[in-house]
Amino acid sequence: MTSPDRAALVFVGPMGAGKSSIGRKVARELGVAFTDTDTMIVREHGPIPALFAAQGEEHFRSLERSAVVAALAAGGVVALGGGAVLDPHTRADLAHHRVVLLTVAPEIVKARIGGANRPLLSGGDAVARWEQIYAQRRALYDEVADITFDSSIGHVSAVAAAIARWARENDVTTDSRPTPEASA
Template sequence: MGPMASGKSSVGFALARILGADFADTDVRIVREHGPIPEIFASLGEDAFRDLEARAVADVLAEEHPNGIVVALGGGAVLRPETRDRIAGHHVVYLEVAWEDVAPRLVGSEDRPLLHGQAEASWRELMEQRRPVYETVATLKVHAAGGTADEVAQTVADQLIPLQKELTRERRH
């Protein structure tokens, strides 16, 4: 999880490859089933989109994934208490970035409905609202700037593998 343009999809895909796990991107699922996100926001509103997002998270977590799964959550997915409840007990990685890290990806982007044409101010406002939730939900925080998706994914994997071994050991006792 993390803010828009933090690399959730690309890092998540790379992490799944490293771990030999499945990969799912909830935004991709929503677009596939309901159409482009900006159109959903325009026609149905943010609340309806968050409903679709919560359903996508619930669906992917309910599926069978014998090798595990890495899920890229939309930037606002964890705003819903039911989503936070569903991901509790899983490793949740917060990809932390600053505006300077994401600006090249966002400036001029027309597919980010929450930016409202003022990318930096809107992004910073969203982060002020979301950062406390991200930090509360996260079981691991990784600074996601300054490396490729593969490098960030390897950093995540290097930290997750020992955590998973510890969790497995605790479950046996």
């Protein structure tokens, strides 16, 4: 659990919604550290597709949970992997933070996920699989979110500016102390 003075501004949403790119821009605009939990996992354990192949999704989710705990404790702006909300402990932890849900339209996400090596989208129609996963997780995203922004509309810089403006207007605390896991 994180104390309110160490609250993070957390990005959740489906694969390809722009959590990392928009989160990084928001952190820069707010002048705080940015942490991406998927980047933390890759840095410490290797490529996510290799983790899925060698040890399975359950092992990956365990690593993801540890990364989420560390990232939330650091504060600042945090981008979670699309499936992080599947863990009930993560959802409970998010109640102590401000959470932004980024959504994206399927016709937009097609270009964003094309060519990406995403284990849950392999084999078959990636967009159809993405839509299925998003539908399964949507209620969990809505459960933890304080506000929703659609990254399909406008340039990512405009979306980031709108989120930063919302954070300032709502006095969102994003205390952060740079950590080795933080990425710029």
